Amino acid sequence: MKITLEALCKLFGKVKAVDNLNLEIRDGEFVALLGPSGCGKTTTLLMLAGIYKPFSGSIRFGEKVVNHLIPKERNIGMVFQSYALYPHMSAFDNISYPLKLKKVHKREMKKRVQETADMMGIGELLDRKPAELSGGQQQRVAVARALVKEPAILLFDEPLSNLDAKLRLRMRGEIKRLQESLGVTSVYVTHDQVEAMTMASRIAVMNYGVLQTYGVPNQLYDHPDTLFVAGFIGAPPMNFLEMRFEERDNGFYLKSQALEIRIPDERGALAKQNDVPQRVTMGIRPEDISVVAERDGDFKAEVYLIEPLGREDLVTFRFDAEEIRALTPAPFDGWTGETICLKLDKEKVHLFNPETRFSVLKPGNGGSS
């Protein structure tokens, strides 16, 4: 089922929770709504579910406008962060509840509940009450309940947030596999960018109710549209430095008190084409910074903090009242307080207009500022 959101708005009092949202989700696609808490992603999901009524704009499932359909008539399944299981019912009763309301025949109901439960690996636990199940098992019951009525659309509201790290990783994979095999159009709300990156075919990033960007995970990571997306996606997050953009000697340079780098010509030209201001925000991901011998370095910095992550070490450097973090192969060869030479991967440098907060490395972004 294709989902189309057009100029969707939701107000709570005078606060715009969702502001003029346009989004198209293809049939069978797995889309993540990503953003910090309060960004309007859950509100959007609840409007899809028919729990919240849009203030203006339209929601279409396929070609049909569903704004005024009650949840029951939308044929959706939803999994909640709190699982939202009915505490007074057994797992079986929980899963069969949607079928019971549809007045599905008893025998048929039993069969479908058992099949769905088996698929989720909880076929043996159907007699138990939610309180007698572990967090992971409760989550599976919740997913089974959403699936059992064979919905046209699946909605997930941060379903993994309450699980411990290990289980979360596992469920992440399972949900992705499940979605791929069933081919149900799915919308997945999360504030965890890793979840969004790993699971979704496309990610919509939201902030303050406004859609920031919508694209495939790698594109969002490699070519972030806005300063917000650049900072929000990626862990550890991107470093930002205030620089001056200069063009001289047939080359493009970024300059601050402590360092000066030359950026590739095509990048510089693109930036210029996009009306890059003189003062720009440069973004560089921690993995695009490397420790080098003195003669190859772009600038020097003092080691401030070393955090071993196992495969890599996250090292925080300080220079000139600025702070920058780099991922280096473990073990990091240095000690706190040591001054070391760093080199930036110029091909991976991002440039943003600090006023408009848009990237100046995107074709077509320039004119809009």
Place this chain on the structure above:
Amino acid sequence: MRGQLAPYVFLSPTLVLVVLFFFIPLVMVFILSFTNLDMTNFGILAWWNPVNWSLDNYVKIFTNRFFPKILGNTIMYVVLTLTVFNVGMALVIALITTHINRRAGFAFRVLWFLPRITPVVVYIMMWKALAGPAPMGIINSILGPLGIGSGKYLLNTAPWIFIILANGFIGASFGMILFSSAIEAIPKDYLMASKVDGATTWQTIRYVELPALKWPLLFVTTYQTLSLLTSFQYIMLLTDGGPGLYQTEVWALTAYHRALTSYFGNTQWGYGAAWSVVLVIIGIVMAVIYMRVFKFGELVEEPKIDQL
């Protein structure tokens, strides 16, 4: 459309009962208050006809020479009973019974709940026995040998004390249950944390439990003010406004007396209704003030599901 109607379906039983037993009666009382309907002209006077309406009853109320006395009595009765018993004593009992041995706490709460569930007539009989003159009266029979008191009927010598006691012992149980319940509902973690921080029992009460009692306190205060304002049963059965002329007459009792008992062989329904109407207005004003001051509006969270 179905969604828009649903709330009213849920509200309908209450709406029906409220219209039948609050609004219609209130409108009738309101109309009655403008008439001089009484026993003598009942059936003759077309009280529903505006021709027969006048403000005479209201003039009569405010020019009544006992008006200041009745108003003063009402204020004293409500304020004292409310602060000393319905809120004060209720809070003290709730705090103590939740901090002593659990069984003992239960026992004391049962004892304090007894007045509320004792038949009114018997309860009043009990208070009359307590206040009775020597040698019958219980208090006198205990204090007498100690040389305290005159042995007279205490309802005559100190009627207010007994009215407030009799009402207070019933009123206290309402707050006691709500407060105890609210204290029990405080998550045990908070109490543990407070203990770990080295707080004394008193400090725990002061800084953890009392703040948690804010809303029940406000609710009980509001609810019980209104209850007391309109209550008269116990005063009627204890002193019936006596023993002196209007000595313990309160507003609600006056309304009852005027409307339903026959002074001078006549029940003045219209005049009694006027007393009620003024009381209703006072009650509504009090309720609105409380709701403003206590910001009851903040209790009303916006529902997180829209009606489609």
Place this chain on the structure above:
Amino acid sequence: MIIRPKVKPVLAYLALIVPSTLVLLGFLWLLITSFSTRTEGLRSLGWTLHNWRFLWESPFGPGYPSVWRITLNTLLMSLIMTVIVVVVSSMTGYALARMKFPGRKSFLSLTLILHAFPSVTLLIPIYFVLLWITKIPFIGRGVPLLGGFGYNTVGGVALVMVAFQLPFGIWIMKGFFDNISWDMERSALIDGASRFKVWWQIIMPNIKPGVAALSVFSFLTAWNAYLIPLTFMVGRSGKSAVLSLYLQNFISESVMTEWNAVAAVGLFQLIPVVVFFLFTQEALLNIYGGGKKGGV
């Protein structure tokens, strides 16, 4: 600081016991009186079972229903009233806590303001309202068991008492609904339940403590109701409708009131609810389930 913790329990008990003494003395006297011919203070001037003879013989002649029959009536009426109060309060509390509709806040304030209406002075007009209801076919007088909902019927009296109980019940129930997770309710809607089914099948089973607490409170109130039955139950059948009226008969029917017998009947009415309260206090103590947000 060192002494206080030791002194404290003693002080606490004292602070409780001293004011409790009065009620304790009163009820002790009541008990003694009911088994005495006369009393002086707490001293019995002669023990007797005479006051309790109403248990095995009717004091108002042979045609009068036995006290056991009336106790059953009272139980029935209290149960009816409790059920109505709980169901109606829950429905309204649910709508006020969980549903959007114009006038929601005003309605909530109104429920509190209703409590400011002096029940007593509304009794005369309520009498007229009940008379009107009596004229409605079937509902007025024809309902089996209850007699109907009009004047001088168990149903009618129960309705009036329910109306006066509603403001409290609604606020209590609203507090409980406030604490139910929104996600659970949303989930049920998405599963395909109507708001009514959500309320009945999903939410109500999860506020059982609230239902229990309000039931206990309502039952105790109903059992003890006096003024409203007294006003709206008349005639011979009316006067034998509930225990509080039966008790009233001892005062109004005889020339010389036997106060010792009144004490006995009073105790007879009191004992079942005291026992009931002993077993349900725990449930009643949940009445503030609307804890965290103070939803009472």
